[in-house]
Amino acid sequence: MTDKRIAVYGGGERGGKEALFLRSYSADVTLLLPIGEPRPGPHIAERLEAAAIVTINDVPDSFRFQSDAVLIDTPDGALRFDTLYPALGSDIRSELAATLGADRSEEGCLTVDTHQRTSVPGLYAAGDVVLGLDQISHAMGEGGVAATTIRNDLDEGKPTWR
Ligand SMILES: Cc1cc2nc3c(=O)[nH]c(=O)nc-3n(C[C@H](O)[C@H](O)[C@H](O)COP(=O)(O)OP(=O)(O)OC[C@H]3O[C@@H](n4cnc5c(N)ncnc54)[C@H](O)[C@@H]3O)c2cc1C
Known part of the structure; x- marks a missing residue:
């Protein structure tokens, strides 16, 4: 992760907070909001902007994994990242x-x-x-x-x- 080009895939507060957390590891973090997922609230959006984390909305779950990279189709075109961090949460099976x-x-x-x-x-x-x-x-x-x-x-x- 350290100093790599990181993509975080997840919506709402969860995706935003995960992207902010990973900003401690790299200056190059992009938040990809899945199609249909809510955007982070204004407080998180402000912190994302201050941390220079680019947010791309409406990203489909279309990933192409290579040996040293992952290519992700976004509305801004195909983007290349060193690593992809899923921030999709978990279901508590209790x-x-x-x-x-x-x-x-x-x-x-x-x-x-x-x-x-x-x-x-x-x-x-x-x-x-x-x-x-x-x-x-x-x-x-x-x-x-x-x-x-x-x-x-x-x-x-x-x-x-x-
Ligand atoms: C994307 C992601 C990245 C993560 N990265 C890290 C990391 O870098 N470092 C770290 O320390 N932690 C990380 N975690 C967290 C870590 O994976 C969990 O804390 C850990 O796996 C919890 O272990 P567990 O045994 O409690 O639950 P789980 O690993 O979720 O295991 C629970 C198991 O129970 C099964 N199960 C559920 N319900 C039933 C049922 N009714 N009957 C039978 N089986 C059932 C499930 O299928 C599953 O196999 C990450 C989690 C995610 C999602």
């Missing part, structure tokens, strides 16, 4: 846990205690489905905490002696 009665945040994330226990005894959660950082290292750390808690909770009920 429905299954919700059917068991697990508490969720307004966004739909599972709420857990400091040991990854959900509100349902015997049900634990870790990673992006829990409100948090959305980073691999964080998800793995929470997984480790959950595994230890599961072991300890099982041991409480019935000692796991050999």
Whole structure:
């Protein structure tokens, strides 16, 4: 990423914020707004302009990947970037846990205690489905905490002696 020509593909506040984040890695960041996606609000638009991030609207999902570049068709013609960063967000798949009665945040994330226990005894959660950082290292750390808690909770009920 560092000092590369970066394209960020994503709409609304999310796309704008991701482009601003990546501006710390490169002076050459372009925000590509997918067709039909909302534009960033005035506050983000102002920051994008101040950061010299070019925004191109109504970009179709037409990408041609080469060994060292990606070509993207835009209303301004085909543009070449070193890298493409998708900023399309994520869907929180907590429905299954919700059917068991697990508490969720307004966004739909599972709420857990400091040991990854959900509100349902015997049900634990870790990673992006829990409100948090959305980073691999964080998800793995929470997984480790959950595994230890599961072991300890099982041991409480019935000692796991050999
Ligand atoms: C474009 C993008 C770039 C990213 N870049 C980085 C990065 O550079 N560094 C970083 O640390 N993090 C990055 N992340 C975030 C990182 O990918 C996530 O934080 C991490 O993958 C979370 O792991 P997870 O196991 O919680 O969830 P996931 O990796 O999403 O795994 C959940 C799995 O559960 C499956 N699943 C969902 N519902 C069900 C169901 N009902 N039944 C069975 N299976 C189900 C899904 O198919 C999926 O395989 C990025 C994310 C995106 C989208």
